[in-house]
Amino acid sequence: MAHLSTQSLNPQRIARCRELAETIAVPIEKMIQAHTTVAIERATLRLIGVEGAIRQQDGQWFPEVNIIIEDLRKEGVLGRGALRWFVNGLLRKKMGVAELATAVAHRKIRLTELPQTDPQTLEAEISRLCGEATQNLIDQRKKRDRKRANLNDPFDASGKNGPLLYVIVATGNIFQDVIQARAAAQAGADAIAVIRSTAQSLLDFVPHGATTEGFGGTYATQENFRIMRQALDEEGEKLGRYIRLTNYCSGLCMPEIAALGAMERLDFLLNDAMYGILFRDINPRRTLIDQHFSRRIIALSRIVIHTGEDNYLTTADAIENGHQVLASQFINERFALNATMTQDLMGLGHAQEMNPEHPDVFLLEIARAQMTRDIFPLSPIKFMPPTRFKCGDIFYSHLMDAMFNFVGVLTGQTIQLLGMATEAMHTPLLQDRWMSIKNAKYIFNGAKTLGNEISYKPGGKIEKWAEKVLDDTLAHLEMIGKKGMFKAIEEKAFAEVSRKEEGGKGFDGVIARADDYFNPFFAMLDGGKNVG
Numbered sequence: 001m002a003h004l005s006t007q008s009l010n011p012q013r014i015a016r017c018r019e020l021a022e023t024i025a026v027p028i029e030k031m032i033q034a035h036t037t038v039a040i041e042r043a044t045l046r047l048i049g050v051e052g053a054i055r056q057q058d059g060q061w062f063p064e065v066n067i068i069i070e071d072l073r074k075e076g077v078l079g080r081g082a083l084r085w086f087v088n089g090l091l092r093k094k095m096g097v098a099e100l101a102t103a104v105a106h107r108k109i110r111l112t113e114l115p116q117t118d119p120q121t122l123e124a125e126i127s128r129l130c131g132e133a134t135q136n137l138i139d140q141r142k143k144r145d146r147k148r149a150n151l152n153d154p155f156d157a158s159g160k161n162g163p164l165l166y167v168i169v170a171t172g173n174i175f176q177d178v179i180q181a182r183a184a185a186q187a188g189a190d191a192i193a194v195i196r197s198t199a200q201s202l203l204d205f206v207p208h209g210a211t212t213e214g215f216g217g218t219y220a221t222q223e224n225f226r227i228m229r230q231a232l233d234e235e236g237e238k239l240g241r242y243i244r245l246t247n248y249c250s251g252l253c254m255p256e257i258a259a260l261g262a263m264e265r266l267d268f269l270l271n272d273a274m275y276g277i278l279f280r281d282i283n284p285r286r287t288l289i290d291q292h293f294s295r296r297i298i299a300l301s302r303i304v305i306h307t308g309e310d311n312y313l314t315t316a317d318a319i320e321n322g323h324q325v326l327a328s329q330f331i332n333e334r335f336a337l338n339a340t341m342t343q344d345l346m347g348l349g350h351a352q353e354m355n356p357e358h359p360d361v362f363l364l365e366i367a368r369a370q371m372t373r374d375i376f377p378l379s380p381i382k383f384m385p386p387t388r389f390k391c392g393d394i395f396y397s398h399l400m401d402a403m404f405n406f407v408g409v410l411t412g413q414t415i416q417l418l419g420m421a422t423e424a425m426h427t428p429l430l431q432d433r434w435m436s437i438k439n440a441k442y443i444f445n446g447a448k449t450l451g452n453e454i455s456y457k458p459g460g461k462i463e464k465w466a467e468k469v470l471d472d473t474l475a476h477l478e479m480i481g482k483k484g485m486f487k488a489i490e491e492k493a494f495a496e497v498s499r500k501e502e503g504g505k506g507f508d509g510v511i512a513r514a515d516d517y518f519n520p521f522f523a524m525l526d527g528g529k530n531v532g
Helices: 011-033 038-047 064-074 082-093 097-105 119-150 174-187 222-239 254-263 273-280 284-301 309-315 322-338 361-375 394-410 430-446 461-483 485-490
Strands: 035-037 053-055 061-063 164-169 191-194 244-248 268-270 304-306 349-351 382-384 415-417 510-512
Touching (some): 011 322, 053 064, 064 097, 082 119, 119 284, 244 254, 254 268, 254 284, 273 284, 284 510, 461 485
Parallel strands (some): 268 304
């Protein structure tokens, strides 16, 4: 595969960018270690088996974990950790997890009114339950990996066998999604992303059961994960190749979605606090704390994350602000490493969103794509298609997607989200997706090894542009390092969007940890180094 020269991608400048990202992360990590959130505490209960819901007067189901955790928060005791209170209830009432959760959620039992078990006995029981839950995640990971091995899965994080053909389904109805996903797999798709119902990231609870009425996508629920995973496993067996499943793990329920995704053997999760901060106005503290715990679950389960830097270029000019994407990728990489993730799990995101009318735009897009691939050689890069400049001219749109596919195969991208000719008009139909897959398969096959046959002109436009983006990135990280990440975000350091450290949604769900806070999952979710 062709690479940019060390002149344009100076190793010392890249190393300095990583040093700055580490420095930027230090105060954020201290803040993370001192706090928990309502979503983390809900996730811990889900991991040990609390999965029920209560039917409300409007007929909708509401999770038991929300009721349990909200009551503990209102009583001012959540800072000690939900496990202390819930497991004490298990010991005192001699009930099973599901039975106690239902009784507490119906407020037949108040956890804070029960006599306290001695700390040594209580913590031993908490550790035992958390150990069983962690082993369950490992067992699910192994089950998924056996399925991949049996079908000779070719996935390689470096892009050697890529790009993977990645498409979306978004009907709002999980059963219709299954039909579209099966059709896409039959047409050649390697990975299916189930788009989430619009603004689900702003719900501070996870909907329950199979859902059929999403808007612009289908609700992310454990049952929906289970239904789609089973369908793709069945289709993969028929086709003789493994089909990956993707969903969204951002927003106010990030840790819970990570837990549910791990339990149901998902392969990819869109997991990025910066997306929630910038584009959903979720409180920065809340979502960065949530992100850390969710990524520890993801690391143990060996799920590949997708980050959302591609979205920056939908609100900021892609030519002038490409350095913001690279700066965010360095920071995201550091946050992932701090959460025990390895580089082969970091699907850092970028996109082909420059104005197609700009002179030599194709050279600039190649430069940015190759730069990303070269700087993060061990990461499964996720490359996003043009959207910002698409219109109702489906022929021009299809041509833009073809050029995007060519850049992807030329520069060795790993995961290629295929564009749709009708993207600016409606949610893609079956034939639209088929046409996009056919487009990509032709280009990926026809130019499969082209990158091995060419080199970039030393000092040419491609290398000079990559050098400029890296220089701008270094300057941007220096600025963020001086101001601090929260202040930099407030001053529009990313995507031309301003957010305040204590503003946004979900801030009231951030809880300071008490001195005796106890949650063994933080030690057990270590990326799989010590367990299984």
